[in-house]
Amino acid sequence: MSRSAKKGPFxxxxxxxxxxxxxxxxxxxxxxTWARACTxxxxxxxxxxxxxxxxxxxxxxxxxxxxxxKLGEFSPTRQFRGHSGRKAAEAAAAGAAPATK
Amino acid sequence: xPRISGxxxxxxxxxxxxxxxxxxxxxxxxxxxxxxxxxxxQRRAKExxxxxxxxxxxxxxxxxxxxxxxxRNIQQNVARLRDIGSWRGNRHRRSLPVxxxxxxxxxxxxxxxxxxxxxxxxxxxxxx
Numbered sequence: 001m002s003r004s005a006k007k008g009p010f011x012x013x014x015x016x017x018x019x020x021x022x023x024x025x026x027x028x029x030x031x032x033t034w035a036r037a038c039t040x041x042x043x044x045x046x047x048x049x050x051x052x053x054x055x056x057x058x059x060x061x062x063x064x065x066x067x068x069x070k071l072g073e074f075s076p077t078r079q080f081r082g083h084s085g086r087k088a089a090e091a092a093a094a095g096a097a098p099a100t101k
Numbered sequence: 102x103p104r105i106s107g108x109x110x111x112x113x114x115x116x117x118x119x120x121x122x123x124x125x126x127x128x129x130x131x132x133x134x135x136x137x138x139x140x141x142x143q144r145r146a147k148e149x150x151x152x153x154x155x156x157x158x159x160x161x162x163x164x165x166x167x168x169x170x171x172x173r174n175i176q177q178n179v180a181r182l183r184d185i186g187s188w189r190g191n192r193h194r195r196s197l198p199v200x201x202x203x204x205x206x207x208x209x210x211x212x213x214x215x216x217x218x219x220x221x222x223x224x225x226x227x228x229x
Contacts (some may be wrong), residue, residue, distance in 0.1 A: 065185045073187040083218070 009068075012038035019043055032057055036072025049077035103146055103154050106167050116149060117142030120157070125167035134160055 003010070012035035022029065022042040044057060045064050050057035052069045058075040066074070104110055111119025120131040135142045138156050140149070149157075161167060166174060180188035192199040196209050209215070 063185060065181055069185070069187055073189065074185070076188060076191070077192070 009039035009041065010016065010037060011041055016041075016043075019047060022047065033071065036070065036075065038071050040066050040069055040071060042067055053077045103149070105154070105158050107169070109168070111146050113145050113147050115143050116140065116146050116157075117201055119146045123167050125171040126161070127163060130165065134165075155184070 012033070015031065015033050015038055016034045020032055020043070022031075028047060030050050032050045032052075034052045035051075036051060040062055044062045045067065047062055049062065049071060051060050051074065052058075052070045053075040054077050060071065060074040105120070106123055109123045111122045117128075117131045117135055120126050120134065121128060126134075132142060134157060138153070138160065140153055140157070179190075179193050183194055184190070189199050196211050196213070197204060198208050202208055204212070
């Protein structure tokens with residue numbers, strides 16, 4: 001179910017304050033944040049955020065199309081390295097010891 | 102065989118059924134259109150007068166997104182998600198379920214036919 005319209009979008013207030021300050025000063029500088037659930041609002045466009053993904057901060061440059069999405073959508077929390085199996089094992093062995101066989 | 106919105110040629114089925122042959126018109130939309138125009142949905146498409154057909158075509162052209170236009174619209178929406186590098190866009194890119202469904206099992210609609218991996222547990226019992 002989607003969020004009730006009467007509440008308006010969720011915007012992290014501390015983050016919003018920081019962005020407003022940058023906008024006032026016409027400055028652009030990456031903002032580190034953990035607020036993955038924060039909705040991207042039009043004021044954010046053109047700024048760069050460093051959004052925490054649980055491990056490190058990933059750079060997200062906000063474009064116009066991103067408005068309405070959440071910051072977390074652009075900072076993936078999982079990294080898929082491929083399945084195990086013979087192929088993967090061979091590749092790993094070839095990588096570790098190229099002179100096998 | 103009447104033509105509505107381009108290539109669609111529903112036949113001698115009840116009109117409320119034959120309208121569904123148009124991409125973008127389902128049961129709900131079909132009944133809604135007929136109700137608005139006061140046409141009995143049980144009548145066959147061939148029994149309808151030219152005038153009724155024209156009215157149906159008119160209402161679809163005016164207020165429904167169908168066929169090519171709808172397909173394009175969907176494609177654009179997906180392309181947008183991909184271009185902005187969102188999580189959903191990446192799920193589309195890798196043709197995995199987009200709305201948080203499990204992928205450990207099932208998810209065959211998105212993933213396509215099963216690709217059996219040799220050497221994996223349980224493969225021997227299945228027979229080569």
